[in-house]
Amino acid sequence: MMLTAIGLMSGTSLDGVDVALIKTDGRRVSALGPSGYRPYTEAERGVLRQALAEAAQLDRRDARPGILAEAERSVTIAHAEAVAAFVAQHGIANDSVDLVGFHGQTVLHRPASKLTVQIGDAQALAKAIRLPVVYDFRAADVAAGGQGAPFVPVYHRALAQSLGREGPVLVVNIGGVSNVTFIDGSDTLIACDTGPGNALLDDFVFRTIGKAFDGEGKLAAQGQVDEAWLAQALQHPFFARPAPKSLDRNDFAALGLGDWSPADGAATLTAFTAGAIAAILPLLPKQPHSVVITGGGARNLTMMRMLRERLAPASVESADALGWSADAMEAQAFGFLAARGLKGLPLSYPATTGVAFPMTGGLLARP
Numbered sequence: 001m002m003l004t005a006i007g008l009m010s011g012t013s014l015d016g017v018d019v020a021l022i023k024t025d026g027r028r029v030s031a032l033g034p035s036g037y038r039p040y041t042e043a044e045r046g047v048l049r050q051a052l053a054e055a056a057q058l059d060r061r062d063a064r065p066g067i068l069a070e071a072e073r074s075v076t077i078a079h080a081e082a083v084a085a086f087v088a089q090h091g092i093a094n095d096s097v098d099l100v101g102f103h104g105q106t107v108l109h110r111p112a113s114k115l116t117v118q119i120g121d122a123q124a125l126a127k128a129i130r131l132p133v134v135y136d137f138r139a140a141d142v143a144a145g146g147q148g149a150p151f152v153p154v155y156h157r158a159l160a161q162s163l164g165r166e167g168p169v170l171v172v173n174i175g176g177v178s179n180v181t182f183i184d185g186s187d188t189l190i191a192c193d194t195g196p197g198n199a200l201l202d203d204f205v206f207r208t209i210g211k212a213f214d215g216e217g218k219l220a221a222q223g224q225v226d227e228a229w230l231a232q233a234l235q236h237p238f239f240a241r242p243a244p245k246s247l248d249r250n251d252f253a254a255l256g257l258g259d260w261s262p263a264d265g266a267a268t269l270t271a272f273t274a275g276a277i278a279a280i281l282p283l284l285p286k287q288p289h290s291v292v293i294t295g296g297g298a299r300n301l302t303m304m305r306m307l308r309e310r311l312a313p314a315s316v317e318s319a320d321a322l323g324w325s326a327d328a329m330e331a332q333a334f335g336f337l338a339a340r341g342l343k344g345l346p347l348s349y350p351a352t353t354g355v356a357f358p359m360t361g362g363l364l365a366r367p
C-alpha cells in the first residue's frame, strides 16, 4: 500500500529544516509532492553550534546536559513550525498524511564507540503536529556495529532505478559532509561518506567574510588553489580507506589551514571537497558513467566545475537537471525511510554502513 509521508531533514550544515512530501510503499516512489524549507534563525544556529561543541563530551545518546536540552527544544519547535507552515501553504489535510520521517539534528557521530546522537523530541513533535512520527533511524545500525551513515543510498537506488541510464551511476550528496552512492544495476549498492562537503568551506567563509556560505561559488571562482596544501590534505588516511566509512561533521575541523585570502581559501577548500570526492573513484569496482550531484553543493558552480575536471570522462550533472530535487532529496529520503522502517524493510546494508546484515530501524512516536 502506498503511504503519504512527510520527510524532515536538518543536516550537518545547520542551515535549516528541509521538508518534503512523498508517496511511497518503501520500495517504489509513486509521486513526489511539494517541498519546503524553514531556515534556522541566527539565534537558533548559535545554539546549535554551541550544542555541537558541547556534544563532543557526550557518552550516552539520551543525555542532554548543558545547552543540549535547549538545542533539542529549539530543533523540535523549528520542525513543528516547518510542518505547520508546509501543510498550510500547500493545503494538505492532516488526515491525508500517514506518517512523518524525522531525522533530527546530528550533534555527535562516533560509530566506533557505538554512539550517534540526533537531537529532537519525536514525541513532542508528534503531539504538536498530530501525526505519527518515525525517528532514530541511525541508532539500530550503530548498535549493531554499522557506521550509522549514510542512510540515503536506498532512496538514491529507488530513484536511479527509474532513470534508465546505461552503466554505473554515482550519486554524490554535498551537504555539510559529502557522501556517495554507487549503483550498478539492481544488485550493486555501495555507499560511504567521502570527506568534507560544505562545512569546512562554510566555516571558513563565515570566519573571514561573515557570510553563511560562498553563494554560487563566486568567491572561490576568484581565488587560486593552494595545490601544496591540497596535496597534503588529501594524504589523510581516511581517503584511502575502502567503504563503508562515515564521518562526524567536525572530523576535519582540526586540519591546519593556510594563511589564505578569503578567495584563495574558498578556492582551496572547494577543491578539497572535489578532490576528496574524486578520491573515491579508485576504490569503486567500476568507473561510473554518470555522476549526479545533489545537496546544497550542487548550487556551487565552482564546485561543479572542479568536479567535472576531476571526474571526467564521466558526465557530471546536478540532480535538478534530471528532474530530481537537489534541495529536497534528503527530506524525501527520510519520508521514504520512514515508510521502510514502518514496514520493517532494511534501511542499511553491509555495503552501505558495514552493518553485518541488512538492518531495519526507526522508532514510532504516536500523537
Ligand SMILES: Nc1ncnc2c1ncn2[C@@H]1O[C@H](COP(=O)(O)OP(=O)(O)OP(=O)(O)O)[C@@H](O)[C@H]1O
Binding pocket: 009, 010, 011, 012, 013, 014, 015, 173, 174, 175, 176, 177, 197, 198, 199, 202, 212, 213, 214, 215, 216, 217, 294, 295, 296, 297, 299, 300, 301, 330
Ligand atoms: N546558492 C548556493 N551557492 C553555493 N552553496 C550553496 C548554495 N545554497 C546552499 N549552498 C551550500 O549548501 C549547504 C547546505 O546544503 P544541504 O542543505 O545539502 O546541507 P545539509 O542538509 O546540512 O546536509 P547533510 O546532512 O547532507 O550534511 C549550505 O551550507 C551551503 O554551503
Ligand SMILES: CC(=O)N[C@H]1[C@@H]2OC[C@@H](O2)[C@@H](O)[C@@H]1O[C@H](C)C(=O)O
Binding pocket: 011, 012, 106, 109, 116, 148, 149, 150, 151, 152, 153, 175, 176, 177, 178, 179, 193, 246, 247, 330
Ligand atoms: C551522522 C549523520 O548525520 N551523517 C550525515 C552527514 O551529512 C552527510 C553525511 O554526513 C551523511 O553520512 C549523513 O547524512 C545523510 C543524509 C545520509 O545518512 O545519507
